Amino acid sequence: MDHRTKMNAMRSGVVVVGALAFGYLTLQLGFKPFLEKAQVNLDHSEKPTSSSSSSSPSLEQPHSTSSSES
Incomplete structure (x- = not known):
């Protein structure tokens, strides 16, 4: 390739x-x-759902089943 072609490319x-950066x-x-x-709406909707439904029950279920079996 010519030097000029490389520079143009x-x-x-x-x-x-x-x-792309400007756009x-x-x-x-x-x-x-x-x-x-x-983003604010997503933060508000995710915090109660993730902390109350996914964290607490999943942590409480093994404790409650193991304590009821013992």
Whole structure:
């Protein structure tokens, strides 16, 4: 390959990566209020469900079965 061809390919790659980064940042800035609201809603909905239903019963069941069998 010619030196000029390699430079053009590298330049094109840099332009594509820059365009992708710019697009990502634009989406993040444009939808920031909606993304923050969705994250808060997910945090509130996951905390009670995960701490009350998955942690406590799974920890209590082995204790209650082992104490009832003894």
